[in-house]
Amino acid sequence: xxxxxxxxxxxxxxxxxxxxxxxxxxxxxxxxxxxxxxxxxxxxxxxxxxxxxxxxxxxxxxxxxxxxxxxxxxxxxxxxxxxxxxxxxxxxxxxxxxxxxxxxxxxxxxxxxxxxxxxxxxxxxxxxxxxxxxxxxxxxxxxxxxxxxxxxxxxxxxxxxxxxxxxxxxxxxxxxxxxxxxxxxxxxxxxxxxxxxxxxxxxxxxxxxxxxxxxxxxxxxxxxxxxxxxxxxxxxxxxxxxxxxxxxxxxxxxxxxxxxxxxxxxxxxxx
Numbered sequence: 001x002x003x004x005x006x007x008x009x010x011x012x013x014x015x016x017x018x019x020x021x022x023x024x025x026x027x028x029x030x031x032x033x034x035x036x037x038x039x040x041x042x043x044x045x046x047x048x049x050x051x052x053x054x055x056x057x058x059x060x061x062x063x064x065x066x067x068x069x070x071x072x073x074x075x076x077x078x079x080x081x082x083x084x085x086x087x088x089x090x091x092x093x094x095x096x097x098x099x100x101x102x103x104x105x106x107x108x109x110x111x112x113x114x115x116x117x118x119x120x121x122x123x124x125x126x127x128x129x130x131x132x133x134x135x136x137x138x139x140x141x142x143x144x145x146x147x148x149x150x151x152x153x154x155x156x157x158x159x160x161x162x163x164x165x166x167x168x169x170x171x172x173x174x175x176x177x178x179x180x181x182x183x184x185x186x187x188x189x190x191x192x193x194x195x196x197x198x199x200x201x202x203x204x205x206x207x208x209x210x211x212x213x214x215x216x217x218x219x220x221x222x223x224x225x226x227x228x229x230x231x232x233x234x235x236x237x238x239x240x241x242x243x244x245x246x247x248x249x250x251x252x253x254x255x256x257x258x259x260x261x262x263x264x265x266x267x268x269x270x271x
Contacts, residue, residue: 003133003134004132004134004135004158005033005126005130006031006033007136007138008020008138009035010035010062010140011188012185013047013185013188014170014174014187015141016188017050017054018163018177019138019163020032020054020058021057021180021182022162022166023058023162024059024060028138028162028166031060032060033130034060035060035062035063036063036065036122037051037064037065038065038114038116038118038119039064040110041068041069041070041071042071042190043188043189045208045210045211046186047186050186051064065122066114066118067113070092070110070190073113074091074092074218074222075089075090075222075225076088076089077089077225077229080231085229085230086230087231087232087233088222088225088226088229090237091108092110092192092194093106093108094106094237095239095240096236096238097235097243103242105241127156134156135156136157136159140161141164142163142164142168142173143167144169145170146161188269191204191208191214191218192218192219193269194239198251215246219238219245219246223236223237
């Protein structure tokens with residue numbers, strides 16, 4: 001294999017799916033040796049159905065990798081060594097009240113642990129399998145999200161953004177799909193992600209009510225854990241900036257919360 005090999009970081013959303021299909025048609029070159037999908041085991045069913053369909057459309061393998069179920073580790077009661085008190089540690093950016101009472105997201109570490117780490121591990125393995133010393137990793141960030149571009153911290157991996165090169169926005173991706181008579185891809189994100197816009201919460205509630213019910217239960221669970229801590233480290237956590245339970249939020253106005261994936265540290269979610 002001639003260095004470098006090319007690998008797609010596949011989120012199975014609109015942008016990365018368009019990128020994979022463009023590669024399959026030879027519109028982006030060279031042909032990747034593989035795509036890697038990091039499975040948090042928390043995507044809505046529509047994403048997994050879409051991924052099954054997508055695998056049949058492309059000539060290179062899709063590796064599904066995982067660091068385990070994010071839902072099992074996104075909220076953990078920890079014990080302080082100093083006084084044996086307990087506190088809630090969250091890996092998702094749930095909202096808590098700041099000094100003024102407004103919703104403020106906690107630090108996000110789920111992307112690093114459940115997306116980046118398993119992808120990097122598989123890319124390293126692919127380098128060995130193909131006898132390559134370097135990798136070009138394709139990331140599905142579109143022109144309207146260019147601020148999410150980040151260089152790879154691994155010297156052997158170079159990030160590439162083919163949709164930026166093609167000057168394509170998310171809307172262009174949807175148009176590309178439509179013009180070739182492909183179905184519309186779903187938005188890829190964990191069902192309980194606090195970065196959802198009101199429009200996405202509303203879509204989940206109306207189109208995938210079972211997934212929305214799971215998110216409501218996830219929120220209730222982390223709030224119960226928080227209440228059980230002997231020394232809560234912050235105010236009660238919520239999945240929506242309004243600091244209201246999901247079951248009580250009115251998502252019809254699209255005014256209280258917009259998509260926050262632009263704040264996401266590595267540009268790996270929601271694509």
